[in-house]
Amino acid sequence: MDVLGSDVAADEPHQAHHQLPPIPRPHLDFIGADNSVFQQVHLGHETTLIEAIYLTGSLAMASNDVGTPSGTASGNPESIAPEMSSKTTDADHFLRSVRNNDTELVVNIQHGTLTKFPGSPTEAAKGVKSGADLLRRLSLVRSSKPAAPSIEPQEGHPGLHLTGRIISAAFCIPYKLRIRPGRDWELKHRPGTSALFDSFSYLASSKTSWNHIMVGWTGEIEQIHTPESGHATSPGQSLPAGTVPTTLNKASAPVPIDPSEKPSYSFQDGICVTQQDRIHLEAQLRNSRFGRVLPIWLTDEQEYPDQNLYLKDQGRWRRYPERELYPVLHYKQRSSTDGWSERKWWADYVRLNKLFADRILETYTPGDIVWIHDYHLFLLPGIIRQMIPNIYIGFFLHAPFPSSEFMRCLSKRKDILTGVLGANMIGFQTFSYSRHFASCCTRILGFDSNYAGIDAYGAHVAVDVFPIGIDVDAVRKLAYEEPGIGEIVNSIRKQYHGKRIIIGRDRLDSVRGVTQKLMAFETFLERYPQWRNKVVLIQVTNPTSVEEEKEESEAKISSQMSHLVSTINGRFGSLSFSPVQHYSRYLVPQEYFALLRAADIGLITSVRDGMNTTSLEYVVCQHENHGPLILSEFSGTAGSLSSAIHINPWDLGGVADVINQALLMTPEEREAQHSQLYKYVTTHTITSWSNKYLKRLLTNLSSFDQSIATPALDKSRLLSQYRKSRGRLFMFDYDGTLTPIVKDPQAAIPSDRVLRTIKTLAADPKNSVWIISGRDQAFLDEWMGHISELGLSAEHGCFIRHPRNDDWENLTEKSNIGWQKEVLEIFQHYTERTQGSFIERKRVALTWHYRRADPEYGTFQATECRKHLENTVLKRWPVEVLSGKANLEVRPTFINKGSIATRLVEEYKHGQGQDPDFVLCLGDDFTDEGSSASSFLLPSRLKTTTL
Incomplete structure (x- = not known):
């Protein structure tokens, strides 16, 4: 997670798991034999309803009596104070800005009064028809009283039947664990991710009406080897004053406060954790300040007869997310690995997410909200969604999300995207990240998407932007009220008296741009010699916790930094002064915030990150000094802090020039810039972030049924109705139903098993089986014509061939058909301008395909082509334009699948003397809805129900 928080620690990554098959969904319509059932279900997308055809094969066998199957650490990281969660309500409200006019939600200005604004997000959500419409209406929400207390979640959204509980899933729990055999656990606040942990603390506090539960991996457990005299700590106790944090690399070793002998800690393979140890830990974590914390024990699948856990190679759970996902998410080329390693890492990733799902379901009750965080848990939403279709799931990605050109480099790209799409709403730090995600879903999975969400598997998955904040009150307290903080600030200023201080704090990894910062500072001293001996750069680097970065940080980056620091200090320094002061270690909060207060410029040169909270903390700490903030345009914070001075860290000369400009800013300019930044940071806090996300999630849940759009088919009931029926009518689509959707239409060939199943069904004298397709007669004759008992309809009903x-x-x-010439000319015009598109000429209909074209450009061209046709051909001829899956088709208005389905029902009645008492329609997109609609022409005594 790309958040550095007030505990002055590096970010802690998270892990994820599970390979999911796509959630099945093309639709199926079913009318029962007892005239009591009408069913529409979605069966499959990538499965292309072959599974459904296998089912109809079972129906054919059922007619022969085959058996029926059955169904912050804000504050001192050494201090952990447990708090019980007594709940009250808190004041909060939505943003009130009008961006669009709405014919239903109109602003009337009468006597200076605004009227007809929706009073709440719930009111605004009534009657919405799309994600984009919902976002537009939410922009009109106004609060009558800015300080009105927020209502209970159960009262604000009664239709959701909320329990008031939030189950948050993060990769690691907020504590680093140390185990001493036979004693209680020692807990220490986990460095990094403090903004997220502050959010958990807020949700568990009395400031909200929520009850908060957190699940997370224990992290790598350290075993204490010595000494017997040590005392374990509980969540309510502080660690001994002299406890030395375990170092993650040799450059980060802190100076001990107490030189007396300390216990030694280490990560041991095969650490034994007894059942009693696990019970003790859960008891210690039950009433933490983050709510109830439920640890997850990541182990192999094998069962141990003594009920002990033996933790081996604990870092394995990080490898896939941090070696495969982390580089891609940060626009880095993945290093090549042998296939065996990647398969093993992926298996661990899948198991990780499954274990998270199992742990969540152990505590879940209907009406709970599950909020999942970051890329380590990409697969978790989909796993839980398969287990509980109607569960409420939110997902938030704290890291960047890359363009599809990077994402498609992952071998498991479809599994990852499919897993995330199990959530009801997905949140990102910036709009560009959300746009990239939507584009990936379109380009890689083929789903329709826009800025408001993705239509996936028959459900709408909302996408929105929620820039994270910090705990401003905690930062203020640490920076201004902590005992002795003023003396530390004065000491720093005295030490660098007469010099301007530039401060930087970054993790020691390749995406933080530390080397670019040093090179730009060197360029600055070269270009502006008047600032030599007058400016000092204080750079603090925390050790990385990302698995993929550790070796590179230890070797390559550390070596580069040491060389650059030595070069700059050698060229521009002296015996009494070094222009670069580099501290490669964790700083205690007092030192860190004192540096932020004493600085004259904040300099952040990330080449790619999610949300670097150092910039937010710097703004809060500069309330007196008004130091300018220089911020990389590639930081996730840049979009939020628009008043900062934005730079391209790769433009070394440009950064040097900006440093000079910042040093020359007048006090008035500094104050004007800082006032805007300060206003934003202090109003967009971690509490407002939590509230905004949850309110938007609840509004989306109230507006859309984002569980599976239609239920899974009840096979036993379908077979039962099949057996009862005397006359059955089957109507099947072809592409996407009997065969998969492919880029080359001529390659859509039915399998032998599908052909045998269709033939078996059609051979039953009680069955009338038809294929209603957009294909022409020649194609259907070639692949289906040999089944004499089968009825065929080509070009959406323009041509028909009866059985036998x-x-x-x-x-x-x-x-x-004189219209064909005009349509052909228009299609040729767009084919020449859309690479990968082509025209399919049938005897009556004309189809323009753009499946092979760039998805976004193809969709744009199709929209333009449709407008062109509507403004020309459709005004002169009785034809219609039908939008299919990556195609446009022009055909006569009086012919469609619905009309041919109606004709088949009438012909059946005429030939058999009665209506069919069993109708089964299979299709994969909305062009097949006409066949379903024809079912309603059957006798009105039929009841509609859902299986």
């Missing part, structure tokens, strides 16, 4: 008949009937024989 080789002749095709042209239903458009008397229609004028």
Whole structure:
């Protein structure tokens, strides 16, 4: 997670798991034999309903009596104070800015009064039809009283039947664990991710009406080898004053406060954790300040007869997310690995997410909200969604999200995207990240998407932007009220008297831009010699916790930094002064915030990160000094802090020039810039971030049914109705139903098993089986014509071939097809301008395909082409334009799948003397809805129900 918080520690990554097959969904319509059932279910996307065809094969066998199957650490990281969660309500409200006019939600200005604004997000959500419409209406929400207390979640959204509980899932729990055999656990606040942990603390406090539960991995457990005299700590106790944090690399070793002998800690393979140890830990974590914390024990699948856990190679759970996902998310080329390693890492990643899902479901009750955080848990939403279809899931990604050109480099890209899409709403730090995610879903998975969300598997998954904040009150307290903080600030200023201080604090990894910062500072001293001996750069680097970065940080980056620091100090320093002061270690909060207060310029040169909270903390600490903030445009914070001075860290000369400009700013300019930054940071806190995310999630849940759009097919009931029926009518689509959707239409060939299943169904004299397709007669004759008992309809009903008949009937024989020439010219115009598109000429209909084209450009061209057709051809001819899956088709208005389905029902009644008492329609997109609609022409005594 790309957040550095007030505990002055590096970010802690998270892990994820699970390979999911796509959630099945093309639709199916079913009318029961007892005239009591009408069913529409979605069966599959990538499965292309082959599974459904296997099911109809079972139906065929059922007719022969085959058996029926059955169904911050804000504050001192050494201090952990447990708090019980007594709940009250808190004041909060939504942003009130009008961006668009709405014909229903109108602003009337009468006597200076605004009227007809929706009073709440729930009111605004009534009647919305799309994610984009919801976002637009939410922008009109106004609070009648800015300080009105927030209502209980159960009262604000009664239709959701909320329990008032939030289950947050993060990769690691907020504590680093040390185990001493036979004693209680020693807990220490986990460095990094403090903004997220502050959010958990807020949700568990009396400031909200929520009850908070957190699940997370224990992290790598350290074993204490010595001494017997040590005392374990509980969540309510502080660690001994002289406790030395375990160092993550040799450059980060802190100076001991107490030189007396300390216990030694180490990560040991095969650490034994007894059942009693686990019970003791859960008891210690039950009433923490983060709510109830439930640790997850990551182990192999094997069961140990003594009920002990033996933790080996604990770092393995980080490898796939931090060696494979982390580089791609940060726009880095992945290093090549042998296939075996990647397969093993992926298996661990899948197991990790499954274990998280199991742990969540152990405590879940209907009406709970599950809030999942970061890329280590990409697969978790999909796993939980498969287990509980109607569960409420929010997901937030704290890291950047790359363009599809990087994401497609992952071998498991579809599994990862499919897993995330199990959430009801997905949050990102910036709009560009959300846009990239939507683009990936379109380009890699083929789903329709826009800035408001993705339509996936029949459900709408909302996408929104929520820039994270910090705990401003905690930072203020640490920076201004902590005992002795003023003396530390004065000491720093005295030490660098007469010099301007530039401060930087980054993690020691390749995406933080520390080397770019040093090179830019060197360029600054070269270009502006008047500032030599007058400016000092104090750079603090925390050790990285990201698995992929550790070796590179230890070797390459550390070596580069040491060389640059030595070069700059050698060229521009003296015996009494070094222009670069580099501290490669964790700083205690007092030192860190004192540096932020004493600084004259904050300099952040990240080449890619999610949300670097150092910039936010710097703004809060500069309330007196008004120091300017220089911020990389590639930081996730840049979009929020628009008043900061933005730079391109790769432009070394440009950064040097900006440093000079910042040093020359007048007090008035500094104050004007800082006032805007300070206003934003202090109003967009971690509490407002938590409230905004949850309110938007609840509004989306109230507006859209984002569980599976239609239920899974009840096979036993379907087979039961099949057996009861005397006359059955089957109507199947072809592409995407009997065969997969492919880029080359000629490659959509049915499998032998599908052909055998269709033939078996059609051979039953009680069954009338039809294929209603947009394909032409030649194609259907080639692949389906040999089944004489099968009825065929080509070009969406323009041509029909009855069972046991080789002749095709042209239903458009008397229609004028003079429109084809005009349509063909328009299609050719767009084909020449859309790479990868092509025209399919049928006897009556014309189809323009753009499946092989760039998805976004193809969709844009299709929209333009449709407008062109509507403004020309459709005004002169009785034709219609049908938008299919990556295609446009023009055909006569009086012919469609619905009309041919109606005709087949009438023909069945005429031939059999009665209506069919069992109708099954299979299709994969909305063009097949006409077949479903024809079912309603059957006798009104049929009831509609959901299986």
